[in-house]
Amino acid sequence: MRLGLRIIVLIKQVPDIEKVRFDVETGRIDRSSAPAETNPFDLHALEAGLQIKEKLGGSVTVISMSPRQAESSLKDALARGADRAILLTDTRLAGADTIATAKALAAAIRKLGEFDLILCGEKTVDGDTGQVGPEVAELLGIPHAAYVCEIREITHEWIKVVSDMGDKYLYELKLPALLTVTRELNSPRLPTLKDLLRAKRSQVEVWTADDLSEYVPLDQLGFQGSKTRVVKVVIPSTEHRRGIMLRGDEAVEKIGMIILSEVLGK
Amino acid sequence: MSRRGILVYAETIGSEIHPVTFELIGKARELAEKLDLEVWSTILGYGIADKAAELIYHGADKVYVYDDERLRDLNVIAHKSVLVELAKEIEPEIFLLGATPWGRSLAPRIAAALDTGLTADCIDLQIDKDGELLQIRPAFTGNILAHIKTSSRPIMATIRYRVMKMPQRDPSRKGEIIIRKFNDVDCDGIKCLGKVSERRINLADAEVVVAGGRGLKKKEDLVLLEELANLLGGVVGVSRPLVEEGWISKDHQVGFSGNVVKPKLYIACGISGSPQHLAGMRDSGMIIAVNSDPSAPIFRHADYGVVADLYEFIPKLILLLKNRKEM
Numbered sequence: 001m002r003l004g005l006r007i008i009v010l011i012k013q014v015p016d017i018e019k020v021r022f023d024v025e026t027g028r029i030d031r032s033s034a035p036a037e038t039n040p041f042d043l044h045a046l047e048a049g050l051q052i053k054e055k056l057g058g059s060v061t062v063i064s065m066s067p068r069q070a071e072s073s074l075k076d077a078l079a080r081g082a083d084r085a086i087l088l089t090d091t092r093l094a095g096a097d098t099i100a101t102a103k104a105l106a107a108a109i110r111k112l113g114e115f116d117l118i119l120c121g122e123k124t125v126d127g128d129t130g131q132v133g134p135e136v137a138e139l140l141g142i143p144h145a146a147y148v149c150e151i152r153e154i155t156h157e158w159i160k161v162v163s164d165m166g167d168k169y170l171y172e173l174k175l176p177a178l179l180t181v182t183r184e185l186n187s188p189r190l191p192t193l194k195d196l197l198r199a200k201r202s203q204v205e206v207w208t209a210d211d212l213s214e215y216v217p218l219d220q221l222g223f224q225g226s227k228t229r230v231v232k233v234v235i236p237s238t239e240h241r242r243g244i245m246l247r248g249d250e251a252v253e254k255i256g257m258i259i260l261s262e263v264l265g266k
Numbered sequence: 267m268s269r270r271g272i273l274v275y276a277e278t279i280g281s282e283i284h285p286v287t288f289e290l291i292g293k294a295r296e297l298a299e300k301l302d303l304e305v306w307s308t309i310l311g312y313g314i315a316d317k318a319a320e321l322i323y324h325g326a327d328k329v330y331v332y333d334d335e336r337l338r339d340l341n342v343i344a345h346k347s348v349l350v351e352l353a354k355e356i357e358p359e360i361f362l363l364g365a366t367p368w369g370r371s372l373a374p375r376i377a378a379a380l381d382t383g384l385t386a387d388c389i390d391l392q393i394d395k396d397g398e399l400l401q402i403r404p405a406f407t408g409n410i411l412a413h414i415k416t417s418s419r420p421i422m423a424t425i426r427y428r429v430m431k432m433p434q435r436d437p438s439r440k441g442e443i444i445i446r447k448f449n450d451v452d453c454d455g456i457k458c459l460g461k462v463s464e465r466r467i468n469l470a471d472a473e474v475v476v477a478g479g480r481g482l483k484k485k486e487d488l489v490l491l492e493e494l495a496n497l498l499g500g501v502v503g504v505s506r507p508l509v510e511e512g513w514i515s516k517d518h519q520v521g522f523s524g525n526v527v528k529p530k531l532y533i534a535c536g537i538s539g540s541p542q543h544l545a546g547m548r549d550s551g552m553i554i555a556v557n558s559d560p561s562a563p564i565f566r567h568a569d570y571g572v573v574a575d576l577y578e579f580i581p582k583l584i585l586l587l588k589n590r591k592e593m
Contacts, residue, residue: 017407017541029406041523098386102378125407125522125542129386131374134342138378143343143455146371162462164516165367167279169340170459177455180371183523184516227383231400232413241553242569245560251572252579255554256586258570259498259531262552 004058007049010105010120011042011062011077013070017125024235038073041121043188045181049119050081052154059083061112065093065104071204079191079199092209095223102135103225107215108207109140118178122147133180144178145171149185269419272298273358275349276309276321277369283317286364288324290425292433293391294362295325300393303359304328308352310345312338322441324433329441334448339458340368346375347451353380358420360399365424373424383416385423407522408545427470428528466517467501469525474500477520478508481536481557481576485513490580491535497587503527505543521546535576539564
């Protein structure tokens with residue numbers, strides 16, 4: 001019997017969505033307006049990985065495909081307890097849609113060798129697609145469960161999880177498998193100061209597209225390999241809202257009338 | 267041979283068709299007229315064969331039916347295998363699925379297997395002046411709307427529930443129902459062991475949502491919102507912090523990481539209006555916001571903003587509505 005589970009966690013660095021500003025004219029995202037952070041959903045995936053490692057032994061490897069600056073998110077993952085961090089970074093990987101992203105990540109996972117469990121957040125706060133996880137699972141030919149809100153049981157051979165699809169379903173997956181997780185799954189731990197100092201000195205491995213060439217044709221990655229293109233970005237207008245402000249008892253009367261006549265048609 | 271159809275996946279809940287399916291068929295019909303294509307649909311499950319006609323009544327020309335006990339459970343490998351095989355055979359130009367949790371889990375596997383582009387959670391589909399399909403979707407937690415084109419075929423997209431119009435049901439409509447055999451695939455990697463709980467309320471279908479946020483002082487005060495919601499035939503929603511406090515189940519959560527709602531009326535009580543909350547309710551018909559802080563961001567997204575203490579305002583509103591209702 002082999003020892004421990006080889007766990008991979010996929011993470012992404014995103015702008016802090018509560019602070020980020022957009023240029024209404026061009027639809028561009030002003031990335032300098034907000035600090036970057038690890039996608040909040042991914043922290044729950046990492047926490048799940050760390051908890052499983054603590055229970056069954058093994059290792060947690062985090063992978064991120066990002067510009068160089070995402071190294072800080074990977075170091076944060078190391079501080080929280082990940083054993084190894086890999087940054088896929090290359091201009092040839094930039095501008096990737098979800099399929100091209102999934103191909104790069106699947107290639108990196110293949111390069112790492114055998115694994116038992118892949119974890120990722122249900123979606124990111126910037127792309128909002130939730131597609132990369134299931135796409136990676138398909139490319140690797142392994143089962144997946146999405147919107148996992150509870151891990152019931154895990155052994156070296158299988159995992160039982162609850163998937164929140166409105167109604168909740170219990171699934172058993174044979175390992176290796178992939179899970180996308182919701183924020184209900186757990187509460188991510190915070191690294192201690194000691195952990196942070198240790199992680200600061202630790203190394204993030206940097207891989208480029210060339211490191212993946214044995215596992216995927218490079219023309220299938222990045223912008224070149226993308227099948228979807230954003231042709232335009234617009235900021236949803238709030239102008240159609242009337243924005244009428246009311247105060248005091250007059251407001252009660254007015255709102256009451258509006259609800260009765262306009263909405264309930266009485 | 268050129269591609270001749272738009273394929274719509276009919277999602278089933280038990281043996282019922284999810285209503286998003288009909289909305290998609292309605293939209294597919296509209297696109298099909300412009301692009302000179304047929305509308306195809308496919309339904310998978312067990313004991314669902316008699317439902318195929320409904321898809322035709324709502325606008326499908328052809329329906330591919332896979333009725334097999336092994337397709338009863340939501341097994342993502344089994345369903346994916348069937349749909350990939352069908353798409354390879356009939357080669358649709360466009361392939362649409364509902365952006366339900368199940369649809370958003372299933373569609374990416376199909377797209378990866380077909381090596382084609384997939385656009386998530388669209389809120390509109392349009393044909394541009396070049397006759398090409400534009401897929402419009404929110405991104406950055408709903409802060410932007412991206413217009414997306416796909417270079418590969420089929421063009422795949424998942425579409426949000428309740429953004430497309432429900433087409434008229436026409437039981438005199440004719441179409442072709444094609445019964446298919448499920449070729450067994452190895453899907454032992456995943457087993458559905460059953461449903462562990464049902465969603466208690468259905469926020470997505472609600473016509474009126476009365477939602478509470480951090481402005482509520484304690485769990486018990488949700489009763490206040492419940493009373494208003496009951497009076498208006500609506501349901502109670504909440505912002506994320508209240509779910510995280512454990513006051514109420516996630517079924518009630520409105521927002522990016524909860525439920526996206528589109529009621530006729532949304533009343534936000536003591537909700538400041540974080541981006542993550544706005545992403546879940548910004549498309550509501552009418553938005554009324556009640557908040558004691560006049561600078562709360564929610565007011566910028568409201569039709570009517572009331573600067574008031576919700577503990578004073580809501581009971582008065584309830585009283586007024588009760589009086590009028592009795593009149």
